Amino acid sequence: MKLRLIIIFVILAVPNAWAGSQSQAEPQHEPAEIIKFAKDVEKYAASKGARAFIIARMGRPEKDLPDGIMFTHTAIAVYSNITLNSGEVLQGYAIHNLYQTAGSPDKSELVVDYPVDFFWGAHELKAGIVIPDTQLQQKLIALIAAGNDQALHNPKYSVIANPFNSQFQNCTEYTLDLINAAIYDTLDIARLKANAAAHFSPQRVNTSRVKLMFGSMLMDDVTTKDHKGKVYTTTFTTIGKYLQKNQLADEFLTLNSKGEIQSL
Incomplete structure (x- = not known):
C-alpha cells in the first residue's frame, strides 16, 4: 500500500502533470464558449495585422502547472486559405502543431488544425x-509554405526535451x-542548436531528479537522457522573452475569455 501511494505521488509530481500536446481531448467548456473564444483569439490577431503568430493553450488546470509554466502547448498560426468539406474556401488561421501521437506518447506527429480544434480540450x-x-x-x-517545417520535426518526444540538443x-x-x-x-x-x-x-524545471527518474520509469514521454545536470526546457514564456529581448516581438500577451489582455 505504501509503495502504491509513493507511485501515485510521483505520477502527480513529475512533469507529465503539465503535458497537454495531444490533438484530441474532451471539452472542458461548453462548445459555444470554446467557439466564441477561438473566434475572439482570431479576431484579436487579425486586428493586429498578424499573418503568422505564436499561440499557446492550457491543457491542464492552472493550479496544476509547475512554477514558471503558464501554458502546456505551443504552436504557430498562419493566416491561410482554408478549404471546407463543402469545397468552399475561407480565410482564417491554420495552426501548425507538433502533437504527441495517440497511443504512443513518446512519439510525435505534425498536425494542422484550426482555433476551435486547438482550444477544444x-x-x-x-x-x-x-x-x-x-x-x-x-x-x-x-x-x-516550402514544407521546411517537416525537415525540422524530430518524432522522438519528451515533455521536458532539452532545447540545446536534438535527441528529443x-x-x-x-x-x-x-x-x-x-531567423538564421x-x-x-x-x-x-548552437545558436539556441x-x-x-530556457525554463528551469523545478522538479527533483529523483521524481524525474521515477517519472521516466513510469511514463514513456518523460526522460532526462538528453540532459546533463539541471533540467531545462522550452516554454511559451521563454520563447516570448527571447523574441522580446531581441526586438523581434510586436506583441507578447495573454488573452482570456473575458477579453482581458495581460502584457507579458
Missing part, C-alpha cells in the same frame, strides 16, 4: 499570443526550431 479559456515583427512573420510563412523534441522546442530556422535562414540542426545555446534562455 483546453482547461482554461486563456491564450498565449506572441506576434513577431513583420519580417519574421514573412520568414515563418515562407518556411512553412516537444511542441515548444519545435516552435523554437522553426523560429530560429526563420538555415535548416542545419547543429547550427540551430548562445542566445536562448
